[in-house]
Amino acid sequence: MRCVSTSSSDLKFMPLTKEHEETVAKIYRYEDILEERSSMAMVISKELADIRKEYEKTPHRNREFCRCGIGGKTGRGV
Secondary structure (H helix, E strand, C coil), rough: CCCCCCHHHHHHHHHHHHEEEEHHHHHHHHHHHHHHHHHHHHHHHHHHHHHHHHHHCCCCHHHHCCCCCCCCCCCCCC
């Protein structure tokens, strides 16, 4: 087993290095989303599914107050 000594300056930079690596990974992911239609479609589909799931949690009685008239007692649809 090898003992590796680290200086206090190394310990200060470790969180910054990790944060930098995470940021670079996010940049690569965002570039992929912008360049590839399939990646963009997956992101949009996931976000719509999340919205749909959240909307399903809303009690039906609150849906009648929707400004667009969908699901309300007005009988109008969009």
